[in-house]
Amino acid sequence: xxxxxxxxxxxxxxxxxxxxxxxxxxxxxxxxxxxxxxxxxxxxxxxxxxxxxxxxxxxxxxxxxxxxxxxxxxxxxxxxxxxxxxxxxxxxxxxxxxxxxxxxxxxxxxxxxxxxxxxxxxxxxxxxxxxxxxxxxxxxxxxxxxxxxxxxxxxxxxxxxxxxxxxxxxxxxxxxxxxxxxxxxxxxxxxxxxxxxxxxxxxxxxxxxxxxxxxxxxxxxxxxxxxxxxxxxxxxxxxxxxxxxxxxxxxxxxxxxxxxxx
Ligand code: COA
Numbered sequence: 156x157x158x159x160x161x162x163x164x165x166x167x168x169x170x171x172x173x174x175x176x177x178x179x180x181x182x183x184x185x186x187x188x189x190x191x192x193x194x195x196x197x198x199x200x201x202x203x204x205x206x207x208x209x210x211x212x213x214x215x216x217x218x219x220x221x222x223x224x225x226x227x228x229x230x231x232x233x234x235x236x237x238x239x240x241x242x243x244x245x246x247x248x249x250x251x252x253x254x255x256x257x258x259x260x261x262x263x264x265x266x267x268x269x270x271x272x273x274x275x276x277x278x279x280x281x282x283x284x285x286x287x288x289x290x291x292x293x294x295x296x297x298x299x300x301x302x303x304x305x306x307x308x309x310x311x312x313x314x315x316x317x318x319x320x321x322x323x324x325x326x327x328x329x330x331x332x333x334x335x336x337x338x339x340x341x342x343x344x345x346x347x348x349x350x351x352x353x354x355x356x357x358x359x360x361x362x363x364x365x366x367x368x369x370x371x372x373x374x375x376x377x378x379x380x381x382x383x384x385x386x387x388x389x390x391x392x393x394x395x396x397x398x399x400x401x402x403x404x405x406x407x408x409x410x411x412x413x414x415x416x417x
Contacts, residue, residue, distance in 0.1 A: 160189040161211075167204040167356030168257075168349065169197050176212025179263060181220040188241035194248040194256070204356035204363070206252070207349065208275070209259040215284070218266025224293075225402045228393040242267075243386070246299050249274045250378050255355055255367055259348035260284045260326075261341070270299035272334065273308065276367055277355070279348040280326040281341035286334065289321035292411075294397030296388050303381035307374070308333055 159175040171193050173180040182190075190208075197203040210216055219242070249256070249271060258272050260280040269286050272278045290297050297305070297318055306314040309332045316322070329335040339347045355363065392398055397416055404411035 157183075157185050157189070159183065160186050160193075162189065162193050164203060165349075166353045167202065168352045169193055169203045169206045170349070171206060171208050173208070173210040173214075173216050174212075176210075176214065178220070179214040179217035179265075180210045180212070180268075181217040182242075182267065183220045183223055184241045187245040191241055191245040191248050194245070194252050197254050198252060203254065204360055205255050205257055205352045207257045207259065207352040208271075209345070209348070210261055212262075214262040215258075215260045215264040216268035217263060218268050221293075221402050221405055224295075224393060224398070228395075228398055228402075232394065246271075246382060250300060250375065250382065253364055253367070255363060257348065257352040257355065259344055260286075260335070261344055263287070266290065267299060269334075270297060270301040270305075273299070273301055273304040276370075277351065278335045279344060279351065280329060280335045280338050281344040282326050282338055283341050284326040284329070284338075285323050286325075286329050287321060287323040288317055291319055292321040293401040293405075294395055294413075295392050296385055298382070298385045298389050300378035300382040300385070302385060303377055304374075 159173070161170075161172040161174050163170050163172075171190060173182070173186065175181060175183075175186070193206060197206045252274070255276040256274065257277045258275040258279070260272070260278065261284065262281065263285050264272065265287050266289065269288050288297060288301070296302075302314075302318070305317070313332060317324070324332075326335060326338045330338050397413060400413065400416075401411045
């Protein structure tokens, strides 16, 4: 059992802390497994009213572990996993969760570290938090139903601006775009965001769950369709030479060269 994700419960709030600070909390399969289990547990356990995601060491998460992406891209194509991959389980559980999910973004959020926020019911950020979805820069496409959810939330131009450029934005811009409910001074975020989660956990649970359902249920089928389509294209791109070049460039600390691809 890894300590790369810590799970505790306080006053009805399940606190899930991404805890791999030397790698900026980059997510491995094992970490997705614990995150997926936490959401399942919350929905099954009456003592848990809210799940709360945050990161340790001054980062939320640098997204999927790029070493894992490289390995997945070179695994034999006909090798079907016997069980559903943890990342798939996590993304499904996140999209289908019945109880509220709160996120406290305490530093950089990259890739799935941002797309997961689109499923969270309340997102709070520290004032120096940053948000970036560099899927295209890595030769990949967005995932987690984000091509549907992001344009739904911020409009297609703003969504394309974030997805196609892979630019990094700060907390103030994220709040202005509507990706974040509130921004706190960095040192106050852990206390303030957790207090909001605990206040939510103390509210009438049926009313909270019904309100979440009213906000989310209409879109669930379309989110699921987007997630599946993105997943197919993502898996194909993962095997591409574009991704090999992008990931080699990251670990070799150089700029990728996509000029040879047509
Ligand atoms: N996967 C694997 N390792 C990662 C990682 C990731 N997604 N993100 C960071 N790391 C590792 C780095 O390789 C480095 O490891 P090392 O100390 O063994 O060399 C360590 O975490 C610290 O990262 P570093 O790049 O030195 O920190 P930084 O503050 O200069 O930059 C980031 C932080 C997140 C901007 C940068 O690491 C980055 O761009 N990471 C890749 C993010 C990404 O593309 N994620 C996938 C999105 S789909």
